[in-house]
Amino acid sequence: xxxxxxxxxxxxxxxxxxxxxxxxxxxxxxxxxxxxxxxxxxxxxxxxxxxxxxxxxxxxxxxxxxxxxxxxxxxxxxxxxxxxxxxxxxxxxxxxxxxxxxxxxxxxxxxxxxxxxxxxxxxxxxxxxxxxx
Numbered sequence: 001x002x003x004x005x006x007x008x009x010x011x012x013x014x015x016x017x018x019x020x021x022x023x024x025x026x027x028x029x030x031x032x033x034x035x036x037x038x039x040x041x042x043x044x045x046x047x048x049x050x051x052x053x054x055x056x057x058x059x060x061x062x063x064x065x066x067x068x069x070x071x072x073x074x075x076x077x078x079x080x081x082x083x084x085x086x087x088x089x090x091x092x093x094x095x096x097x098x099x100x101x102x103x104x105x106x107x108x109x110x111x112x113x114x115x116x117x118x119x120x121x122x123x124x125x126x127x128x129x130x131x132x133x
Contacts, residue, residue, distance in 0.1 A: 025102060026050045026057075027066055028073065031086055032093050032104040040087035043067040043077065073100070 030049040034041045041049070044063040051058045067077055070086060073096045077084040090106065097104045 026053055027069060028096065028102060029104055031070065031075070031088070032106060034086075035088060035090065035093065040080075040085040042083055042085055043070075046070075046086065 027046050027050050030046050030053075031041070034046070034049075042063070043066040047058065047061060047063050047066045050066075051061075067084070067086075070076075075086060075088050075092060075096065077086050079085075080087075090109070093104055093106055094109050096102065097106060
């Protein structure tokens, strides 16, 4: 009986170790803070931010590595004014937070609108356009 539970226990330990690695993702937290401030950062700016917090962990990282790491979570950069910036929506960050079980210290998502929240707009019949005149 104990031998049958050993693989299950190993699998549980692997998941616990993976969760600990995921919770130590400071570049995602830095991106979430930057999005909250309204200033979309570049990968280099994110790298500088996380290197200030944990210099030994990110000593050998490059801006390209940060961009690749964020890309694994579906967060891609966009080119604006000659700069590759990360400007994910709060919905993107909430998706990453829920999918990977990472706490990014985000505000709770806004509730979905109900039919009572949507203002009534009367439907006005349109006139057909005249053809060929």
